[in-house]
Amino acid sequence: MDYKDLQAFAAICHHFHLGRAAQQLHMSASTLSRRLARMEEEAGARLIDRDANPLQLTHAGALFRQHAEQTLSDWQQLRSAVSTQASDLSGTLTLFCTVTASYSFLVDLLARFRERYPKVELRIHTGDAADAISRVQRRAADVAIAARPDALPEDLSFKTMAPSPLLFIAPRGLVNVPQLSQADIDWSQVPMVLSESGLGRTRVDRWFAARNITPNIYAQVAGNEAIVSMVALGVGVGVVPELVLRNSPMASRVRVLTVEPELEPFAVGLCAPTDQLQQPLLQALWKTARL
Known part of the structure; x- marks a missing residue:
């Protein structure tokens, strides 16, 4: 069992709600539930009573919480004791991300990074997710x-x-997309709002191709945030990463469709040139990031 497991358990104990704890940890509730099950298997006892609302600790869970809190406290003290030399690191790093990523990941990442390396300046550039990999390859971002x-x-x-799971989303009202009211949805007739390019578009195109369906594309847009807005307006069905939907002000105006098979989820993280990873500033950010 590692520190990430203990941090996940501490988050569950703070919220006593898997969904809210998962949001804090930037993971899906199902991923957190599997991590909890693995901890219980390693501990050899049930730690959380999942039938209770809110969740409750078992006797073993209460003991495990004490262990987790003490271990994390000791780890933080050790990190603080060895951080003096790291705090002298200085310079500038350029980071590219989407607007959604800037408040989904950067708040936590920057807080930890600035605590350890207060003299390092991070320059943040935002834009379309489809441009992220090419920005790094062109060295337009570190x-x-x-x-x-x-x-x-x-x-x-x-x-x-x-x-971050990749989700089909639809307007709240069936009147906007009547094709969804059919028992067997004819996806060739459903108006789709899709990204112009990028990984999400590649995966949804692959989903349609595997079923020999030519999608009825109503609109193609740059940026996943705009897809949520257009779906909320009722123009069609969209496909977006869960983290985009979770942070969208329009989230309450759309619903997630159950579609089989599910699209392959995204793995969101840091991407950088391999030959630059030994640079002190980039290495420091790389080590600060965590799952």
Whole structure:
């Protein structure tokens, strides 16, 4: 069992709600539930009563919480004791990410990074997720927060920070997309709002191709955030990463569709040129990021 497991358990104990704890940890509730099950298997006892609302600790869980809190406290003291030399690191790093990633991941990442390396300046550039990998390859950014592509270029390295399922979303009202009211949905007739390019578009195109369906594309947009807005307006069905939907102000105006098989989830994390990873500033950010 590692520190990440103990941090996950501490988050569960803070919220006593898997969904809210998962949001804090930037992971899906199902991923957190599997991590909890693994901890219980390693501990040899049930730690959380999942039938209770809110969740409750078992006797073993209360003992495990004490162990987790003490271990994490000792770890933090050790990190503080050895951070003096690291705090002298200085310079500038350019990071590229989407607007969603800037408040989904950067708040936590920057807080930890600035605590350890207060003299390092991070310059943040935001834009379309589809541009993230190419920005790093062109050296227009030192590092990017991006979704790992199906085939990572050989000259790049990737460090996963969190998974994000890829979801079909629809307007709340059936009247806007009446095709969805059918028992057997004819996907060739459903108006789709899709990204112009990028990993999400590649995966949804593959989903349609595997079923020999030509999608009825109503609109193609740059940026996943715009897809949520257009779906909320009722123009069609969209496909977006869960983290985009979770942080969208329009989230309450759309619903997630149950579609089988599910699209392959994104792995979101840091991407940087492999030959630059030994640079002190980039190495410091790389080590600060965590799943």
